[in-house]
Amino acid sequence: MTAEGRPWFQRLRESLTRTRDQLAIRLEALAGRAIDDTYLAELEEALILADMGAATAMEVTSRLRAARGLRTTADVQAALRRILLDLTGPAVPFQVEPPPAVVLALGVNGSGKTTTIAKLAYRLRGEGRKVLLAAADTFRAAAIDQLAIWAQRVGVEMVRHQPGGDPGAVVFDGLQAMRARGMDVLIVDTAGRLHTKVNLMEELRKLNRIIARDAPPTVERLLVLDAATGQNAISQARLFHEAVDVTGIVLTKLDGTAKGGIVLAIARDLKLPVKFLGTGERLDDLTPFDPEAFVDALLPQ
Ligand code: GDP
Numbered sequence: 001m002t003a004e005g006r007p008w009f010q011r012l013r014e015s016l017t018r019t020r021d022q023l024a025i026r027l028e029a030l031a032g033r034a035i036d037d038t039y040l041a042e043l044e045e046a047l048i049l050a051d052m053g054a055a056t057a058m059e060v061t062s063r064l065r066a067a068r069g070l071r072t073t074a075d076v077q078a079a080l081r082r083i084l085l086d087l088t089g090p091a092v093p094f095q096v097e098p099p100p101a102v103v104l105a106l107g108v109n110g111s112g113k114t115t116t117i118a119k120l121a122y123r124l125r126g127e128g129r130k131v132l133l134a135a136a137d138t139f140r141a142a143a144i145d146q147l148a149i150w151a152q153r154v155g156v157e158m159v160r161h162q163p164g165g166d167p168g169a170v171v172f173d174g175l176q177a178m179r180a181r182g183m184d185v186l187i188v189d190t191a192g193r194l195h196t197k198v199n200l201m202e203e204l205r206k207l208n209r210i211i212a213r214d215a216p217p218t219v220e221r222l223l224v225l226d227a228a229t230g231q232n233a234i235s236q237a238r239l240f241h242e243a244v245d246v247t248g249i250v251l252t253k254l255d256g257t258a259k260g261g262i263v264l265a266i267a268r269d270l271k272l273p274v275k276f277l278g279t280g281e282r283l284d285d286l287t288p289f290d291p292e293a294f295v296d297a298l299l300p301q
Pocket of ligand 1: 107108109110111112113114115116192252253254255256277278279280281285
């Protein structure tokens with residue numbers, strides 16, 4: 001079956017409806033017009049409005065300008081598809097092999113981090129893996145309780161300490177428990193207060209060092225970003241990446257935004273792979289990132 005026929009592709013297409021419709025309206029307005037500088041300037045504006053970022057949009061149109069033989073809207077669409085695919089780059093899969101693997105979940109409060117951890121745990125458990133959660137956002141009692149509710153709902157165990165405790169101690173216990181209980185994956189929740197606070201980044205560096213010292217064979221440092229925050233997500237990513245060397249992005253709330261183009265800005269400006277897309281609030285609303293499916297769902301047919 002092609003991607004088009006699959007339920008996850010339908011969900012992805014649905015999630016990108018607002019972004020795609022906005023692009024479609026603008027492409028339709030350009031249909032039949034000569035593909036000249038004015039045309040390309042208007043197309044560039046449409047790409048910026050889809051939150052691809054000014055630099056990415058400019059690169060797309062300059063590549064279109066350099067392409068030969070573009071006569072019809074269909075030609076432009078086909079070239080656009082090729083360029084966007086090229087800028088998105090190849091898929092970099094989420095890695096939990098070989099076990100035991102640690103997933104350090106990062107992101108500012110409200111980005112959808114807790115929900116993403118639950119979705120990931122649900123997915124990994126569905127694949128037959130033994131999953132353990134560590135509630136290392138000890139700064140908020142509510143964060144620990146929220147994670148505990150999800151752990152119960154998904155049916156996985158969780159390591160927790162008292163609110164106000166040392167997050168490093170939670171990670172340490174989580175790592176020990178993972179080995180002692182023969183778990184495959186430990187997912188660590190972390191604090192997400194304002195990312196501009198230097199002490200948060202210090203704290204995350206510390207957690208990262210504790211994990212590195214334990215030397216699990218596989219480590220993912222996943223940054224959760226809310227697609228609706230658009231270009232802000234890019235500056236958040238820079239700060240987190242500087243602190244802990246992010247290995248992948250989870251872009252959440254794609255379903256509620258017209259800013260789906262942010263994926264291109266992440267790939268091009270940050271050179272960080274998007275590994276999952278959040279397409280809703282349900283446990284199965286987490287789609288592994290597939291560049292071709294993404295570009296096909298983004299562009300109007
Ligand atoms: P945290 O503070 O980063 O841990 O954020 P939460 O996981 O508590 O999520 C904040 C809100 O975003 C909640 O209402 C979630 O249901 C919602 N949310 C998370 N991911 C998605 C998504 O992919 N799509 C939609 N529509 N909502 C989401």
